[in-house]
Amino acid sequence: MNLSLRQVRYIATVADTGSIAAAARQCRIAHSSILAALSQAEAEAGARLFDRRPSRGVELTPAGDHFVASARRLLAAEAEFDRTLDRHTVGMPPVLRIGCFEPFGALFMPELLRRFTQGVDVEIELHEGEQPQLVDWLEANVVDAIVTYDIGPRLPDDATILAKVPAHALIRADDPLAQRSVVCLSELAQRPFILLDLPQSSAWLLALFDAAGPRPRIAFRTRSYETVRAAVVCGFGFSILNMKPIGRGSPDSDEVIRKPISDDVPVPRLMVADRYGAAKPLFLRRFTNVAQAFFNEVGPELTMARS
Structure with a gap:
């Protein structure tokens, strides 16, 4: 042609x-x-x-x-050719383009990326988006890799799993359920629900209640993780989340409590994925290794709830 x-x-x-x-x-x-x-x-x-x-x-x-x-596919190959020349020149791309599920930007990505770029002069370009957006960005060569949950279609089959992240309840400290070691979905469903309203995530969160009985009444919808926490503090109801702040991530207020859920519910996994397969560039191999080490180190924080 x-x-x-x-x-x-x-x-x-x-x-x-x-x-x-x-x-x-x-x-x-x-x-x-x-x-x-x-x-x-x-x-x-x-x-x-x-x-x-x-x-x-x-x-x-x-x-x-x-x-x-x-x-x-041709344009992605052209972009990768240009990126390869950059890597051969400086050993690493001058701009590291990483995509992540939107809430992760405030919860742990800066600390993870700081560890990865320690001692390296590189610009970070963090793309925070919804699950479908991340796959689109990966396929269009907008980002080099994505960090997300293994929820939804079109995710690469050879993604590296970083951690399992079970769901937990976020409730006000003065709620009677805060005295329990664990909580169950049927009891939570009697309270108003604050929904993290992102595509795929919202459907997944609501579906957790289907085996336990009726879904709760949604009292508050927001796309922001931080707003979910604030809404719980302000008394709009409870929420269900999978991730909590890690390391230097913004800590919870003393007015909220995280509690494990006793029901047998699906456990999503945190993953890092790219489109290179076995031909993964050296810098992405290193990023994956750093991410694995990071989550091995903070692993207990993913499941421990403050009582």
Whole structure:
């Protein structure tokens, strides 16, 4: 195919934005350059790549879907080639791009990354997002690796497991349940629930109650881990979380208590994943090793609840 990488990128941008005009703005080129690249690509492919919808942008055809999937793999390979040159020059990328499940940014990622970059002059670019976003970023070469739970589709099969992270209840210190060594879901379900309302996480948290009886009434929804803690302190109800602050992570207020759950519930695992498989670059092998050592060291903190 006689398309240049630049033209391939133009077409991938049309697919991402859903509009030729939006792609032209994002690529900072003339509208005609996008049309020229598209016409040449369709001539080479022998098929229409997009259906034009007046006033509604464009939509990929089956042939276009196949073309763009291949284009993204090609562009990811180009980006990795550039990254490889960077690694050969300085031994490590000048910018380390790590994705993590959104709450992890405040709970432990800075400490983990500090250990990894100790003595190395490197810029950290931390991408905090939802589970589906993380996989998208990994596949699009936006990040070098992701740290997340093993929940949801499309996660790499060869991810490295760092720790098991059982669910626990977060309740106010003056709640009668705070005197218990463990709590059960049927009792918690009688109280209003503060939901960490992130995609996949919210469905997973609510499903925990299905085997124990009715789901609790949701009194408060938030996408923020910190807001969940504040809402518990302010008396909106209880919450269920998997992770707690580790090391230098922001500690809990004395007004909240974490309690293990007695029910037999699924235990998610914390993992680090990349897209390199057996060809993992040296710096990512080291990052994985540092992450494993970090969680081996703090392991007891993941399951111990303050009583």
